[in-house]
Amino acid sequence: MPLGLYVHVPFCSAICSYCNFNRGLFDAALKTRYVRALEKEIARAGCQSPVAARRSADTVYFGGGTPSLLEPGEIARIVRACEDVFDVAADREITLEANPETVSAARLAAYRAAGVNRVSFGVQSFRDEELRRLSRVHGADRARAAVREARDAGFDNVSIDLMMWLPQQGVAQWLESVDAAIGVEPDHLSLYLLEVYPNAPLKDDMARARWSQAPDEDAAAMYLAAMERLEAAGFEQYEISNVARPGRRSRHNLKYWTDGEWYGFGCGAHSTRSGVRSKNVSSTEEYVERIGRGLSATTTDVHRLTPEERLGDALFTGLRLTEGIDLDAIRSRYGVDVWSRFGGDLAPFVDAGCLLRNGPRVRLTRQGMLVANEVMAVFV
Ligand code: SF4
Numbered sequence: 001m002p003l004g005l006y007v008h009v010p011f012c013s014a015i016c017s018y019c020n021f022n023r024g025l026f027d028a029a030l031k032t033r034y035v036r037a038l039e040k041e042i043a044r045a046g047c048q049s050p051v052a053a054r055r056s057a058d059t060v061y062f063g064g065g066t067p068s069l070l071e072p073g074e075i076a077r078i079v080r081a082c083e084d085v086f087d088v089a090a091d092r093e094i095t096l097e098a099n100p101e102t103v104s105a106a107r108l109a110a111y112r113a114a115g116v117n118r119v120s121f122g123v124q125s126f127r128d129e130e131l132r133r134l135s136r137v138h139g140a141d142r143a144r145a146a147v148r149e150a151r152d153a154g155f156d157n158v159s160i161d162l163m164m165w166l167p168q169q170g171v172a173q174w175l176e177s178v179d180a181a182i183g184v185e186p187d188h189l190s191l192y193l194l195e196v197y198p199n200a201p202l203k204d205d206m207a208r209a210r211w212s213q214a215p216d217e218d219a220a221a222m223y224l225a226a227m228e229r230l231e232a233a234g235f236e237q238y239e240i241s242n243v244a245r246p247g248r249r250s251r252h253n254l255k256y257w258t259d260g261e262w263y264g265f266g267c268g269a270h271s272t273r274s275g276v277r278s279k280n281v282s283s284t285e286e287y288v289e290r291i292g293r294g295l296s297a298t299t300t301d302v303h304r305l306t307p308e309e310r311l312g313d314a315l316f317t318g319l320r321l322t323e324g325i326d327l328d329a330i331r332s333r334y335g336v337d338v339w340s341r342f343g344g345d346l347a348p349f350v351d352a353g354c355l356l357r358n359g360p361r362v363r364l365t366r367q368g369m370l371v372a373n374e375v376m377a378v379f380v
Contacts, residue, residue, distance in 0.1 A: 008266030022268035046085030059252035068098035072110035126180035167211035324363025
């Protein structure tokens, strides 16, 4: 399978109250140095293998943070750096995560010209009061306009992120956002559950304003109802949190769920190749400084996965897909009969209707997706 290339962009124009990602406030001078460091890190990946061994890659994913704070010219330079080192397939998928308030029709057209062919908007909600509670910068109208502008710029692959189980959100409010998302006709949607971290400012905001999250059973109802509506609108669920129109699944993210390999560039980025997992230093400043001094972007965070860990990962991530795991493929790759090894622990989930075994495949049912963590715990 060709490699995936992930490029982390850690800058945001404001920090959302729930955010737990590796990001910081936008700083123009630091961004300039950061882009140069990214180019160097990517070039160095080429030095690690001779030109004859150039590896093929077919996806580049700009994630963040807010990658749409990089100028289109900077994105083009990074894409070129990738092409200099990797055999980037002609039918590549190049995704840019974008926040609605950072784009315009002209800027999106410039990203398109820079090689980006998929844009993923962090919309989160189509209800302004919910967006304000999350301290997001954009409003629902700006999100709608951003999707229109992407279409005008020629993007035929547009994704939207939505978050459910927001403070003060009930099933009806959530479904308003789902319907609004269907209304703007994206090609792909990712639905995430809000997790309120103990040190998130949102936790204090919630305590102060006496906001609460709906009971667990409502969260389950939100998920199930959204999936039903999206399917009725022509989307196919292909992963626990992701739906797409036919032919519009995220090729990059599928590498994470199908035992693929990828390079991660930038601060805090993870790589997994040839059974070795590594993580770059998290701090943006430290990353830029290390790369500038000719040092590796990783310090000690390098781990050779044991065969057991590789097997556990393949099962754990494969089960996220609606098509589930191919037990024959696992046996030929890892030499393990999954059912003999784990069947005893998995049987109660089969009996409860959470897991389906059909020939060589085993997969979660939709009901099973609600208790996915419990099922996956069998493998780790
Ligand atoms: S835009 Fe995304 S990465 Fe940036 S602070 Fe908000 S949630 Fe975090």
